[in-house]
Amino acid sequence: MTAARTALIIGGGIAGPVTALALRRAGIEATVYEAYGSSSEGIGGILMIAPNGLDALRLLGLAEAVAEIGQPMAGMAIVDATNGKTIMSFDGLPGQPPSRTVWRSDLFRVLHDRAAAEGIPIEYGKRLVGIDESPTGVTARFADGTTASADILIGADGIRSTVRSVIDPAAPSPRYVGLQSFAGHGPAGGEPGPMHFAQGKRAFLGYWTFPDGRIGWFSNVPYAEPLTMAQARQIPAAEWLKLLREMHADDIPARDLIAPTTAEELYVFGPTEIMPSVPRWYRDRLVLVGDSAHAPSSSSGQGASLAVESAVQLARCLRDLPDLPSAFAAYERLRRPRVQKVAAFAARQNDRKASGPVARAVMGVVMPLMMKTIFTPERMFGWMHGYRIDWDETVTA
Structure with a gap:
């Protein structure tokens, strides 16, 4: 050809x-x-x-x-959902620009x-x-x-x-991976910084602060049957908020971020899928x-x-x-x-x-130790974030 x-x-x-x-x-x-x-x-x-x-x-x-x-994300932090304290954090990879949301x-x-x-x-x-x-x-x-x-x-x-x-x-x-996704706005008052992640008792939460001080969050909730975005949005946002508050009832700071979110501020997405x-x-x-x-x-x-x-x-x-x-x-x-x-x-x-809760508890203990010894940020993410393409290099068969 x-x-x-x-x-x-x-x-x-x-x-x-x-x-x-x-x-x-x-x-x-x-x-x-x-x-x-x-x-x-x-x-x-x-x-x-x-x-x-x-x-x-x-x-x-x-x-x-x-x-x-x-918005540049200056790094990431893993938070203990039981008390809201930071388990580990890092400021990004040396020599790499920050990711942007x-x-x-x-x-x-x-x-x-x-x-x-x-x-x-x-x-x-x-x-x-x-x-x-x-x-x-x-x-x-x-x-x-x-x-x-x-x-x-x-x-x-x-x-x-x-x-x-x-x-x-x-x-x-x-293929559906068993998670439905949501996002919303929490209360204002924070300072822009790293992206935070917290594995709660029943669901996962990520959150960060916008430049105007508002806190944005997203949640991945285990859900048996996949719903398309259209199907998920047919369910009233108030019902989804009730579920989210129940799923994060024992999690800090998730419950405090989700509690003031209104139905108008909730983003309902489709199922988490992979190819x-x-x-x-x-x-x-x-x-x-x-x-x-x-x-x-x-x-x-x-x-x-x-x-x-x-x-x-x-x-x-x-x-x-x-x-x-x-x-x-x-x-x-x-x-x-x-x-x-x-x-x-x-x-x-x-x-x-x-x-499950037992596996999450074990990871909460083991992961900080692994981050100090085996899994440095460079080793975990360097291969992924450091990938570069040389446009001028000739591709050969």
């Missing part, structure tokens, strides 16, 4: 515009097709962009724009604004219903009766990817990027960062390897080991969140 010069990108969330920007830098023109009829600006919660993700965004000229919308809607706006400034088309109301391939190109068919053609088609359409099912009809589906290992990332002229190929749970803090990394690496491979099978194979070779290692890390975090 000859080199790709044009691309169709299915999915206009985070991975779609980032991939289009990376391809533009590699000399490939792309159009993004989003299933929904309008942008998702103003929709979504808070996500973390780690140092490795920030560096990948820097390669696309987005570092300053993301810095303006993100951003509202998903703000990141979405920055990416779409940059794509528009670069002349990258983003078309809405384009729900993919079929793909036709030929020896010279690929054509996407949309529900509105229109079509679009290019040299390659990239699935950036998320955890329930249509493109993934075309590449491999037997591909696995997302099992996807056997096939590409086929012929089709390839996956972002959550459609790899989606570790939010416990990793790496979902957005991995998507940006993969977009950049895919663009490099297509730039340097004109033969599409070689380019796609090199892309998978560069990405699969890393994303699987991050997924395994996140799975261990989920197991701890869903563990």
Whole structure:
């Protein structure tokens, strides 16, 4: 197959515009097709962009724009939920910039604004219903009766990817890890500092202070049956708040943070899900990027960062390897080991969140000792946060 010069990108969330920007830098023109009829600006919660993700965004000229919308997290602290005291803390990794928390809607706006400034088309109301391939190109068919053609088609359409099912009809589906997610605002009065994590008696809590002094929190609650975001939001917020207060009734400071939260201040999200290992990332002229190929749970803090990394690496491979099978194979070779290692890390975090009271008590005793001896911050997170891509290095087959 000859080199790709044009691309169709299915999915206009985070991975779609980032991939289009990376391809533009590699000399490939792309159009993004989003299933929904309008942008998702103003929709979504808070996500973390780690140092490795920030560096990948820097390669696309987005570092300053993301810095303006993100709040730096100067480190993290593990809190004993029984008394509110800090068990351990660290101020981040030496030589690494702090991670940044951003509202998903703000990141979405920055990416779409940059794509528009670069002349990258983003078309809405384009729900993919079929793909036709030929020896010279690929054509996407949309529900509105229109079509679009290019040299390659990239699935950036998320955890329930249509493109993934075309590449491999037997591909696995997302897997629920037994946790429903919520977030809200606690009382004002704090000072910005590290992100705090507390494994409570029945549920997990994370919290931090916004620049204006408000305290934001999120909770992962064990829940037997997965509810989609739409289903979860059909349940009155007051009922969810009652459950959260019961689940954190014995936890400090969770009960004090959640107690004053009103129904209007509660964010109800969907189930915590992961993508099992996807056997096939590409086929012929089709390839996956972002959550459609790899989606570790939010416990990793790496979902957005991995998507940006993969977009950049895919663009490099297509730039340097004109033969599409070689380019796609090199892309998978560069990405699969890393994303699987991050997924395994996140799975261990989920197991701890869903563990019983005895296991949590043991971890509360053992973890501080391990942090002083075996598991230094550099050893635990250096491999993940210190990952860097050399854009100018030539990719070889």
